[in-house]
Amino acid sequence: MKVENLRIVFSPTVYENRRRRPEEFAEIAREIRRDIIKMLVLAGSGHSGGPLGCADIHAVLFFGGYMRYRPKEPWWVGRDRYVLSAGHLCPVLYATLARAGFFPIEELRTLRKFGSRLQGHPGRDMGLPGIETSTASLGQGISIAVGMALSDKWLDRNDRRVFALTGDGELQEGSVWEAAMAAAHYRLDNLCWIVDNNDCQIDGRVHDVMSIYPLDKKFDAFGFAVLECDGHNYAELMACFDQFLENHRRSIGKPTVIIAHTKMGRGVSFMEDDYRWHGKPPTPEQALKALQELEDPYIAVIEPIEA
Ligand SMILES: [Mg+2]
Numbered sequence: 142m143k144v145e146n147l148r149i150v151f152s153p154t155v156y157e158n159r160r161r162r163p164e165e166f167a168e169i170a171r172e173i174r175r176d177i178i179k180m181l182v183l184a185g186s187g188h189s190g191g192p193l194g195c196a197d198i199h200a201v202l203f204f205g206g207y208m209r210y211r212p213k214e215p216w217w218v219g220r221d222r223y224v225l226s227a228g229h230l231c232p233v234l235y236a237t238l239a240r241a242g243f244f245p246i247e248e249l250r251t252l253r254k255f256g257s258r259l260q261g262h263p264g265r266d267m268g269l270p271g272i273e274t275s276t277a278s279l280g281q282g283i284s285i286a287v288g289m290a291l292s293d294k295w296l297d298r299n300d301r302r303v304f305a306l307t308g309d310g311e312l313q314e315g316s317v318w319e320a321a322m323a324a325a326h327y328r329l330d331n332l333c334w335i336v337d338n339n340d341c342q343i344d345g346r347v348h349d350v351m352s353i354y355p356l357d358k359k360f361d362a363f364g365f366a367v368l369e370c371d372g373h374n375y376a377e378l379m380a381c382f383d384q385f386l387e388n389h390r391r392s393i394g395k396p397t398v399i400i401a402h403t404k405m406g407r408g409v410s411f412m413e414d415d416y417r418w419h420g421k422p423p424t425p426e427q428a429l430k431a432l433q434e435l436e437d438p439y440i441a442v443i444e445p446i447e448a
Pocket residue numbers: 308309310337338339340341342
């Protein structure tokens with residue numbers, strides 16, 4: 142089957158950023174997961190597993206009233222900033238930003254296409270609203286986020302907050318721990334560092350390739366307020382983000398890390414917890430099955446017209 146034989150329709154729904162009950166995030170996260178599958182099968186390349194695994198984190202962070210942002214005024218000076226340090230996970234960020242109203246949802250069709258603002262790794266120079274910085278070279282984005290938090294807290298002395306997400310394989314980069322050291326040294330309680338802890342990386346289990354554990358003790362020793370949760374449990378994610386905002390309000394003098402235990406490929410049965418889905422897209426047949434599992438109301442096979 143060719144991708145042209147699939148009926149790929151993106152729903153027009155845009156979601157508000159407001160306080161919600163935990164169960165309200167399920168449909169938003171499912172929508173984001175459907176977008177990820179559609180973007181990837183249309184692109185014919187890209188990363189499937191990581192973005193699917195982070196959909197719940199993004200749903201709660203962007204649509205639960207935690208981050209301050211204005212989609213129609215993306216560079217509003219009072220906004221909180223989000224840095225996706227694991228830049229290859231960008232399909233989840235593109236879907237989230239589109240669903241928040243930063244740019245037209247139909248633009249999701251252009252992932253990885255020549256001239257698109259939605260490149261395979263996020264580029265600030267592409268001009269896509271909501272992309273605060275270019276990322277992908279692993280270990281760099283979190284350092285940029287620390288710089289943002291540093292300038293907010295000690296130069297501009299404002300009350301903005303910086304959220305950043307790293308992968309867990311990414312923590313094998315030495316520069317990550319320099320960033321951690323600086324964040325604690327400068328008492329950056331306006332920094333919320335999220336670790337997507339799926340124990341998967343490009344070619345194996347993180348604990349087999351190069352163990353980063355025990356992660357909680359490492360961050361604690363570096364001077365962080367350490368929170369841990371099931372990264373697919375909305376109530377637990379909410380409790381962590383609430384605690385971070387409280388830490389910031391109380392100026393605890395420490396950065397916060399949320400170690401979110403996730404499963405790569407979450408939501409698609411044949412991708413779940415399998416590192417081989419790190420860097421490949423679904424075939425049209427696999428996309429059909431995935432979208433059926435994700436209850437996509439549009440998906441169908443278009444029969445070729447007989448000549
Ligand atoms: Mg990982």
